[in-house]
Amino acid sequence: MPYLPVIGLGAVSSAGYGVKKAYAAVADGAGCLTSLSVFDSGLKQVPLCGQVPEKPEIRLGAEVPDATTGFALWAAKEALIDITDLKGLRLGVVLATTVAGMTRSELFFRELRDKPEFVRHAGVFLAHHEPTATTGVVARQVGALGFHTLSTACSTGLHAVGMAKRLIEQGVYDVCLAVGSDALSILTVRGFASLMLIDFDGCKPFDKRRVGISLGEGAGALLLASPEAAAKLGREAVGYVAGWGASADCHHMTAPHPEGRGARMAVEKALAEAALAPSDIGLIAAHGTATPDNDVSEIKAMRAVFEKLPPFCSMKGTLGHTLAASGTLEAVCALRALRDGVIPATAGFEELDEAIGAAPSGRATAELRFVLKTSFGFGGNNAAVVLAKERRL
Amino acid sequence: MEELIEKLKKEIISTLNLTDISPEGIDIDAPLVGEGLGLDSIDTLELLVLLEKEYGVTVPDVNVGRKVFSSVRALAQYIQENRPKD
Amino acid sequence: MKYLPILSAAMVEPARESAWADEVPAKMKRRDPRIWQLAMVAANRAIQAASVRPKSIVAGTALGALDETRGYLDGVFKDGFGSPRNFIASVHNSMAGKLAVEFGIDGPNLTVCEGQNSFASCLVAASVLDSGDFPALVLVVDENIELLRRIVPHLSNQCREFLSETWSEAAVAFVAGAPGPKSAPCLAALGPRRSEGVEPCALCAQLASELGLDASIVAPLSRTSDSFVKPAVCACERYTSSQKGDHLIGSYSPTADAAALVLLCV
Numbered sequence A: 001m002p003y004l005p006v007i008g009l010g011a012v013s014s015a016g017y018g019v020k021k022a023y024a025a026v027a028d029g030a031g032c033l034t035s036l037s038v039f040d041s042g043l044k045q046v047p048l049c050g051q052v053p054e055k056p057e058i059r060l061g062a063e064v065p066d067a068t069t070g071f072a073l074w075a076a077k078e079a080l081i082d083i084t085d086l087k088g089l090r091l092g093v094v095l096a097t098t099v100a101g102m103t104r105s106e107l108f109f110r111e112l113r114d115k116p117e118f119v120r121h122a123g124v125f126l127a128h129h130e131p132t133a134t135t136g137v138v139a140r141q142v143g144a145l146g147f148h149t150l151s152t153a154c155s156t157g158l159h160a161v162g163m164a165k166r167l168i169e170q171g172v173y174d175v176c177l178a179v180g181s182d183a184l185s186i187l188t189v190r191g192f193a194s195l196m197l198i199d200f201d202g203c204k205p206f207d208k209r210r211v212g213i214s215l216g217e218g219a220g221a222l223l224l225a226s227p228e229a230a231a232k233l234g235r236e237a238v239g240y241v242a243g244w245g246a247s248a249d250c251h252h253m254t255a256p257h258p259e260g261r262g263a264r265m266a267v268e269k270a271l272a273e274a275a276l277a278p279s280d281i282g283l284i285a286a287h288g289t290a291t292p293d294n295d296v297s298e299i300k301a302m303r304a305v306f307e308k309l310p311p312f313c314s315m316k317g318t319l320g321h322t323l324a325a326s327g328t329l330e331a332v333c334a335l336r337a338l339r340d341g342v343i344p345a346t347a348g349f350e351e352l353d354e355a356i357g358a359a360p361s362g363r364a365t366a367e368l369r370f371v372l373k374t375s376f377g378f379g380g381n382n383a384a385v386v387l388a389k390e391r392r393l
Numbered sequence B: 001m002e003e004l005i006e007k008l009k010k011e012i013i014s015t016l017n018l019t020d021i022s023p024e025g026i027d028i029d030a031p032l033v034g035e036g037l038g039l040d041s042i043d044t045l046e047l048l049v050l051l052e053k054e055y056g057v058t059v060p061d062v063n064v065g066r067k068v069f070s071s072v073r074a075l076a077q078y079i080q081e082n083r084p085k086d
Numbered sequence C: 001m002k003y004l005p006i007l008s009a010a011m012v013e014p015a016r017e018s019a020w021a022d023e024v025p026a027k028m029k030r031r032d033p034r035i036w037q038l039a040m041v042a043a044n045r046a047i048q049a050a051s052v053r054p055k056s057i058v059a060g061t062a063l064g065a066l067d068e069t070r071g072y073l074d075g076v077f078k079d080g081f082g083s084p085r086n087f088i089a090s091v092h093n094s095m096a097g098k099l100a101v102e103f104g105i106d107g108p109n110l111t112v113c114e115g116q117n118s119f120a121s122c123l124v125a126a127s128v129l130d131s132g133d134f135p136a137l138v139l140v141v142d143e144n145i146e147l148l149r150r151i152v153p154h155l156s157n158q159c160r161e162f163l164s165e166t167w168s169e170a171a172v173a174f175v176a177g178a179p180g181p182k183s184a185p186c187l188a189a190l191g192p193r194r195s196e197g198v199e200p201c202a203l204c205a206q207l208a209s210e211l212g213l214d215a216s217i218v219a220p221l222s223r224t225s226d227s228f229v230k231p232a233v234c235a236c237e238r239y240t241s242s243q244k245g246d247h248l249i250g251s252y253s254p255t256a257d258a259a260a261l262v263l264l265c266v
Helices: A019-028 A056-060 A067-079 A102-114 A116-126 A131-142 A153-169 A186-194 A227-233 A261-274 A292-305 A324-340 B002-015 B041-055 B062-068 B072-082 C026-031 C034-050 C066-079 C084-090 C094-103 C115-126 C146-154 C157-161 C200-210 C230-240
Strands: A004-013 A091-096 A146-150 A175-182 A218-225 A239-248 A283-285 A370-377 A381-388 C004-012 C056-060 C109-112 C136-142 C170-176 C186-194 C246-253 C258-265
Touching: A004 A019, A004 A067, A004 A153, A004 A175, A004 A227, A004 A324, A019 A324, A056 A067, A067 A102, A067 A131, A067 A175, A067 A218, A091 A131, A091 A153, A091 A324, A102 A116, A102 A186, A102 C066, A116 C146, A131 A146, A131 A175, A131 C115, A131 C186, A131 C258, A146 A153, A146 C115, A146 C186, A153 A175, A153 A218, A153 A239, A153 A324, A153 A370, A153 A381, A175 A324, A186 C066, A186 C084, A218 A227, A218 A324, A239 A261, A239 A324, A239 C109, A261 A292, A261 A370, A261 A381, A283 A324, A292 A370, A324 A370, A324 A381, B002 B041, B002 B072, B041 B072, B041 C084, B062 B072, C004 C034, C004 C230, C026 C034, C034 C094, C034 C136, C034 C170, C056 C094, C056 C115, C066 C084, C066 C146, C084 C094, C094 C109, C094 C136, C109 C115, C115 C136, C115 C186, C115 C230, C115 C246, C115 C258, C146 C157, C170 C230, C186 C200, C200 C246, C200 C258, C230 C246, C230 C258
Parallel strands: A091 A146, A091 A175, A283 A370, C056 C109, C056 C136
Antiparallel strands: A004 A218, A004 A239, A146 C109, A175 A218, A239 A381, A370 A381, C004 C170, C004 C186, C136 C170, C186 C258, C246 C258
């Protein structure tokens, strides 16, 4: 199967609005994590998070039902920039989210707890609670024909990319947006804290001293198209999606399989679809959440696939862990790195962990033809996508 | 100490919804996780919440945690040693 | 058009089976969310009936474990302590993750959240999987909890038209084979499709004609779409009672303003 063109990119992140800002920050390993201020989380210690510096309604110049929808919308529009006429082509949207309108719903639940009569306001607060409502808004604003809403936490973004690819290949759509978006919420900040998975001082991916994640927020969007659709729209490809692999660990709800069994399967499937050997991969844009478990089992899994471990990086020290957005947002940055032959730095890493036995490579230049992007999520859910610089081998 | 152990047993049962176990049925020297009471790692997180909420006690890291959750008696001892003096 | 052969179907409707929880494994009964338990029983019934182990899971839910989410937040807002187990339940795909663990299903694991269109959206998601990932467990579940019954009367008129107060709660599971040509019994789906101002029934009729089928056999939306799980319940009932023929089951989500269509061939 020929690789599928990506003809547009969009990003909202801790670095600001736009792909340019996100990529520049990631490439340099910039420190974009800041003390959580979008809301009072109620935690005694305030964690460092990847917060988007400006509200989406300001950048969009219009009201949005909630931040997740706002980020998704902005990123989608950036990916579609200069496409004012779809020329009869069928556009789809596959949206990935964990939080959706929860940032608004949780305020409703807070009031409802003490004041049962607050239920009167359900219509207003909960109108956009459902993830499908977020997708509906984006679909309407970009003029999409149809859409799908996925929610598999950390791995969702890459599943959205894979599903968008398949839907185009099956002829359901001619062009399809894969957009992942999640806003910081009390639910997720407190939730990950209660699982003892947060590093309040800023995550240290693959580092010996790592203790947990830094949550982030934002959105990443990739506009995929059939080659015919790309030509009709007069858009050059900025990269290609070559393969998608998905699997489940069958191990534990919040910790990965210690040998990274499922992770390995997902990567091997993606490579197989791309018709590539592991040695073709020039860079792994890793999941690298900086939890004690993830980073070690992730590299273990990669060693089982790669005879020689390629250079790898984690973008989460700069962007934070943006949950469902992470797959798409990091894939967007990976595509830029692929174009420029850049191996991004890994913010937060300083000290090698002997148990991992490998360190992120640090900023470098290299001849890159293929990049592997991985996301390993909650509930042992694994996703891998192979990105290519050129259309075919 | 005995009083604390009895109180703890009831709290463990109610926090973790162990509907099929009675306080008398808990062996205070048996392991909590895996065998013994058969709790999982998410249950231990729930117990950490209980420790902090009821007794104002926190566990600094995984290694201390392992000792703390090695039995009900060990748990009670840890609380006794670390609870804030009023 | 991708048609998914049906290997088996099963359903749990608490309103009709007061003893359904007897089939829940003891360890799950203790701490796992009720919605997971419902999914577990339906999945187990379907897998037993199919006599094959599925290789992938595509799950759909409109609201997930809402009671647990509310419980988590209540804990946080009340005294600053939320239950970790409640948080895990609040992440929509953890249910499918649990099923993967319980049944040892290590292939693709997707969770779809599409409101009343969840069943249709699940079927489309399943149809993008590789043939090697089949049989697939396709499952839809939503609860009718006290919190929702309190909230529904205060939702918009349009929401209430498609979510009646007496709506059914259920878990519906299908074990499906790899997509192929149309051959009964099978399932296929179109959408969700944006309504663009077109009335839901008319949109479903449009989708039906895209499938080359007679629009007049679309089951009236209000009978199939007045709960999140109704489209799947409808499909399961017609399949298990061997009602021969093509059944078009429409659905509409007012919050997404989109409609979808499921085709069941028996």
